[in-house]
Amino acid sequence: MRAPARRPRVRSAALAAASALLLGLAAAPTAGAAADGHHRPATLHELAREHGRYFGSAVDNPELTDTAYADLLGREFGTTTPGNGMKWYATEPQRGDFDFTAGDEIVDYARAHHLKVRGHTLLWHSQLPDWLTSGTWTAAELRAILRNHITQVVKHYRGKVFAWDVANEIMNEDGTYRENIFYTTLGPGYIADALRWARAADPTVKLYLNDYNVDGLGAKSDAYYALIKRLKADRVPIDGFGLQGHLALQYGFPAGVEENLRRFAGLGLDVAFTELDIRMILPADATKLAEQADWYGRITEACLAVRRCVGITLWGYSDRHSWIPAVFPEEGAALPWDEELRHKPAYDAIRSALSGG
Numbered sequence: 001m002r003a004p005a006r007r008p009r010v011r012s013a014a015l016a017a018a019s020a021l022l023l024g025l026a027a028a029p030t031a032g033a034a035a036d037g038h039h040r041p042a043t044l045h046e047l048a049r050e051h052g053r054y055f056g057s058a059v060d061n062p063e064l065t066d067t068a069y070a071d072l073l074g075r076e077f078g079t080t081t082p083g084n085g086m087k088w089y090a091t092e093p094q095r096g097d098f099d100f101t102a103g104d105e106i107v108d109y110a111r112a113h114h115l116k117v118r119g120h121t122l123l124w125h126s127q128l129p130d131w132l133t134s135g136t137w138t139a140a141e142l143r144a145i146l147r148n149h150i151t152q153v154v155k156h157y158r159g160k161v162f163a164w165d166v167a168n169e170i171m172n173e174d175g176t177y178r179e180n181i182f183y184t185t186l187g188p189g190y191i192a193d194a195l196r197w198a199r200a201a202d203p204t205v206k207l208y209l210n211d212y213n214v215d216g217l218g219a220k221s222d223a224y225y226a227l228i229k230r231l232k233a234d235r236v237p238i239d240g241f242g243l244q245g246h247l248a249l250q251y252g253f254p255a256g257v258e259e260n261l262r263r264f265a266g267l268g269l270d271v272a273f274t275e276l277d278i279r280m281i282l283p284a285d286a287t288k289l290a291e292q293a294d295w296y297g298r299i300t301e302a303c304l305a306v307r308r309c310v311g312i313t314l315w316g317y318s319d320r321h322s323w324i325p326a327v328f329p330e331e332g333a334a335l336p337w338d339e340e341l342r343h344k345p346a347y348d349a350i351r352s353a354l355s356g357g
């Protein structure tokens, strides 16, 4: 499949600045002027901010001890997402016994580096604590557990995260609801309930649904479109739709990404790439790295083309720390920086897309 020709784009700096302000993104030093007065290239986040967007990277707690990695992340990006630190197993390891140590560590790191934090995630079928998955719960019990979890976690991070992935991966590939513990015990109404409880606990944080394989048009993203339309009609609080963006070269570039972003934006939502990485079958070679670069550029351009696409988060920025090799054997090299923290062609492609093609 060939990449469509890239269109040059002209943007209003004033509009971009205004929406950056609305996003509440932290002020960073002016591009090109380092603290010592010497010229340095603008960071990806600084370039994104010119368009009123953010550019972020996830970080997992153990990675914070890799100071070269953590420092570069803190300089280059404007937002971060805890890779694991705010998941249910981490935040409520025993019933009613909350532990915010890992999440707080990320929030403290983010504050020290002037990064905003995306909260991830209040509800997911994976990485749940044993007490929750091994228990047998009546609907009333599980409802109370879910409500308390969302309330406590959202209250704790009020003012510290700008968005929450309220529900993660709640659909199957064919667009039916995933039969997670919440669905099977509570029925599909748990999604609206979760959103309402999150809103009650923090009236201003942006509330997202988030999933993979919804970057382009298809049965799964159709199902989200129908669901969110219904939620909106029912006045359920929802602010955004997160496209994880876990792509793989061997499956082809998703069809209709920009059109997909646009239709969700048309529902009055923000959209964002929340966990972008583009893996390949190893070993990497120049051809694959060039194709990966092209894909990173196209995702960036698709986001810039849709006003309500507020930003892009990489799921880690370097092949040094990536979840891919552990989960997809024989695959990897998914990120724009290599294991030595050197730029790959993908970095240049993102940069060029952010600089106007």
Ligand code: XIL
Pocket (backbone or CB within 6 Å): 060, 083, 084, 168, 244, 275, 323
């Ligand atoms: C991954 C983490 O990066 C890993 O460290 C962990 O072992 C498993 O989860 N979709 C999501 C993320 O929403 O939470 C997942 O993160 C990657 C897939």
